[in-house]
Amino acid sequence: MRVLSSNLRLFWQGTLLSYRALFHWLRPAQYVASKVFMPLAQMFFFVFLGTFATSASNAGFYIIGNAIQITAVSGIFGVTMSVGGERETGTLPYLFGTPANRLVTFFGRAFMHILDGMLGVVIAFAWGVILLGLDLSHTDLPALALTIAVTTVSTCGLGLLMGCLSLITVNVMFVNSFVYFLLLIFSGANVPIAELPNWMQAISYALPLTRGIAAARLLVGGAPLADVAPLLWTELGVGLIYGLIGYVLFSWFEFIAKRRGILEVF
Amino acid sequence: MNVRVLFKYWRTILIVAEMTIRQQLMDGFIIFTVLFQPIIIALLALWMLKGKGPDYAIFVVVGSGLTGLWSSLLFISGNSINAERWSGTLEPLVAIPTPFEVIIFGKNLANVIQSLLSMVLGYIVAAFFFGYDLTIVQPWYFAVSLALSVFAFISFGLIIAPVFVMNPGVRAWQNAMEFPVYLLCGFLFPIALLPGWTTPISYLLPPYWAAVSLHGATTVGTAPNEIFFAWGMMVLFSLIDLLVASRLFKLMLYKARADATLGME
Incomplete structure (x- = not known):
């Protein structure tokens, strides 16, 4: 019982402090700019581009795709920086020096970003309804909320893996920006997956977000939860696999770094 | 800063x-901003605008190149003064007889020139991977538009950099x-x-006029x-922009010296 409570405390403190440190909470403008305005401006850009490419009647396709894709801001950038930031700020040796449970420490880095990512998607949908006329009248809203939650969790799984990789590179921003922008192509947010070449489709289905976006589109179109349940289960599975690979690599990097004495050597 | 100063210090x-x-070339974030991001945007736009016909390919090449120019101006040129601050070279640069804005002009020139690579790469992607036949309808107009766009972007960047330094909130x-x-x-x-x-806001942005002239020179009719x-x-x-930048640089350097905060955020 004592171990459980101390792990819970570690989880909560780790998640809260890493999140606070990331966004310099003394300057809320930085948060609003990076987490609210940037993703919304990006969403508007692709919605206008999409409607210009096809027609205004297709706006829903782009609004839903890009609204869900916003979860990657937290899932990729946020989580990656939370894990990778330990090395940049010189706190990695202290972290590896503690007897703290690594599983709790590792997954704790993603928790706040899951909540934050979900909030970002909800804000995007709200703007989509208010400013771009997205119709949610036929949507099972609790099912859509579940889809948002599942997709955010799975994207954070990929973020954990990226964060782990950022421990062995100096170009953290290159890695996460690259993955973030690739998701814009591969997730089907802006280009229907069926229009992509076969090899790209295979990559799409191996990534988080793809099924989440597809499920959200079906739900907004009036489909019940039962119809999208298989997509959501698979989405969750994909995210968990990425998260677990990230955890295994995290543990392995710690082992190698300690053995060779290269904890802060890039 | 006036145009005469630019001619006087052209070698600097x-x-x-060149040094910039x-x-x-070794900075992953800059490589991403200048090359990879515009290419990904070009790929997306080429797929999305496929239904508009082959004429739009050159529009995408130019447009995605402009996104690279703007991102580079915003993130790299915008931080061109702060970057010196972070590396501890701001004080010597301010102290040398060469006007400080000349140094920043050179840095912006480098950023804008290297960003043009994104247009070249976009061209290669559209021509070789998508097989589009790309033609610049009015090559001379395009060349002049490109030169003026480079100058307009650099001048605009000279305003952004001191504004970012003096106003961390911005x-x-x-x-x-x-x-x-x-x-x-x-x-x-x-x-x-x-x-x-939103139209009047567009008219006040130099990148809008760059887009009008470059798209105009590459589009039929x-x-x-x-x-x-x-x-x-x-x-x-x-x-x-050059006039305003000149005032901003004077104000920034005066404030930094008066408050003794040159190297501080």
């Missing part, structure tokens, strides 16, 4: 530009300024799609007068 400007490019919004300019300047779709109240007008606007905005 070129050397600063050499230094930045710099906090840096991330949020990238896509709005893509939207407002009609890089990849006409601004007529946007609500009418654009009246030369439209391109000439965009050139005029770019020259006008560049001169205004």
